[in-house]
Amino acid sequence: MKYGFLGAGHLASAVVFGLIKAGVQPDDIFVNSPASARSLADKTGIHYAEEKQLIGDSDLIVLAFLPEQLKKIIQHLPADCFQNKLIISFLGSTSLDELQKSLPAAEIVRSLPNVNAEFDRSLTSIIFGSTISEKSKQLVKDFFNKIGSFVELPEKDFPAFSAIAGSxxxxxxxxxxxxxxxxxxxxxxxxxxxxxxxxxxxxxxxxxxxxxxxxxxxxxxxxxxxxxxxxxxxxxxxxxxxxxxxxxxxxxxxxxxx
Ligand SMILES: NC(=O)C1=CN([C@@H]2O[C@H](COP(=O)(O)OP(=O)(O)OC[C@H]3O[C@@H](n4cnc5c(N)ncnc54)[C@H](OP(=O)(O)O)[C@@H]3O)[C@@H](O)[C@H]2O)C=CC1
Ligand SMILES: O=C(O)[C@@H]1CCC=N1
CATH class of the missing domain: 1.10.3730.10 (ProC C-terminal domain-like)
Incomplete structure (x- = not known):
């Protein structure tokens, strides 16, 4: 199982450290971002990868940049590169609908972990997109169980969850x-x-x-x-x-x- 992180900030770092503590091999994790990704790779032993390679090689791609960066990041990538890819979004305020419209060919999960992921203590909320397979759902559950636990919530509860568990x-x-x-x-x-x-x-x-x-x-x-x-x-x-x-x-x- 290969994991690819687009974004290497506070939340991505906490989750990467959490995955490694849970036994994921650093060799199986890739990261890309304009500046911080290389230092996260140096600190953890995970690999820096160019965006297209990261997306192509990863079984599970994590969006860990800021919500306002979504359009720009997607626009400069080839339209078909997310085809059938399993994507977990950490984007705080971006709705499932917005994610599905931006990435129509992908299997999408909206989630809200928190920085306690580093210590196996993130209670994460998740909501699955409409096109996600049972197999992908299980991969996602396994992912969040490695950094704590998860709760499936309706989209309407995400803002409150974000304020209480995320913030x-x-x-x-x-x-x-x-x-x-x-x-x-x-x-x-x-x-x-x-x-x-x-x-x-x-x-x-x-x-x-x-x-x-x-x-x-x-x-x-x-x-x-x-x-x-x-x-x-x-x-x-x-x-x-x-x-x-x-x-x-x-x-x-x-x-x-x-
Ligand atoms: N921090 C938290 O506790 C929580 C955060 N979230 C959500 O997680 C997301 C990340 O938040 P947080 O970690 O705090 O933010 P940070 O500001 O720490 O990190 C943002 C990351 O986005 C990266 N980035 C910018 N442009 C690109 C690009 N073109 N391609 C790839 N990566 C890019 C930045 O890279 P670089 O550093 O190289 O410039 C940086 O690593 C947000 O959407 C937020 O809403 C959700 C719940 C909790
Ligand atoms: O402050 C933020 O916008 C993000 C979302 C939840 C925690 N941090």
Whole structure:
């Protein structure tokens, strides 16, 4: 099985590292982009390839460039080079319909992984195009199982999924940074403050997942009656924390409507 990546940016790099950790041979991965592809190839042992060769030789082609680059990239390639090719798009805001119109002869999958793919932790949403075969569907599922897990979603849910799972790592990092700043404000040195923040996030997520707790159960378990955590929760609620998060998710979803 040969994999070809058009684009070598943050998401492509995370997925390439994830595939290699899952046992894919670097020799079986090809990458092309104007600048970064060669350094990704040097770092990982995968191969740089010219676009046409990459498309011709790959069993599965990943579109990992920015949505606005789609038309330009397709236009300068021969019209028939994507004939019967299996293509997975990572393009955040590009609909399945748009992809199928741009690449009518290909088998298309729209997907939204996230950068946690590097550690086998991407929950990816997928939607299969109308012309995709059962065999190709299985190849796609195998691909996403190598970098985490996947969920099949209707297209209407992609914007919300993108805002929460795709953009989410950035929002979690923002919360981590806020916890770190709060610790620094209390006189703790920045490095220790970051460790405290990250280890607390890591342990709390593990706690929720492994004990299959609802978030409110963990809140109750930590906020001892009459204790200090309850005062912190009241302060968050006064500042409308849930709405702050909801507004940020809406702003993310509404990006394309500006
Ligand atoms: N980052 C994330 O967490 C997520 C990103 N996405 C989607 O993934 C896609 C990539 O995002 P991200 O990795 O963040 O973006 P980056 O800006 O990090 O990477 C974009 C890549 O596109 C490449 N590129 C530009 N022109 C071409 C071309 N002609 N042929 C091939 N490659 C080209 C760039 O190459 P070069 O560097 O050589 O100029 C670069 O490697 C986007 O569509 C985004 O919506 C989806 C979910 C999460
Ligand atoms: O910021 C973006 O546009 C992409 C889509 C989801 C995460 N990153």
């Amino acid at each position: 989410g790592p950035a929002f979690v990092a923002l919360f981590a940074q806020s916890l770190q700043k709060a610790a620094i404000n209390q006189g703790i040195d920045p490095e220790t403050a970051l460790t405290i923040s990250l280890k607390t996030l890591e342990g709390s997520t593990e706690n929720l997942l492994s004990r299959q707790l609802l978030p409110n159960d963990l809140i109750k378990a930590v906020a001892s009656p009459g204790g200090s955590t309850a005062d912190g929760i009241v302060s968050f609620e006064k500042d409308d924390f849930a709405n702050i998060v909801n507004r940020a998710i809406l702003a993310t979803i509404n990006h394309g409507t500006k």
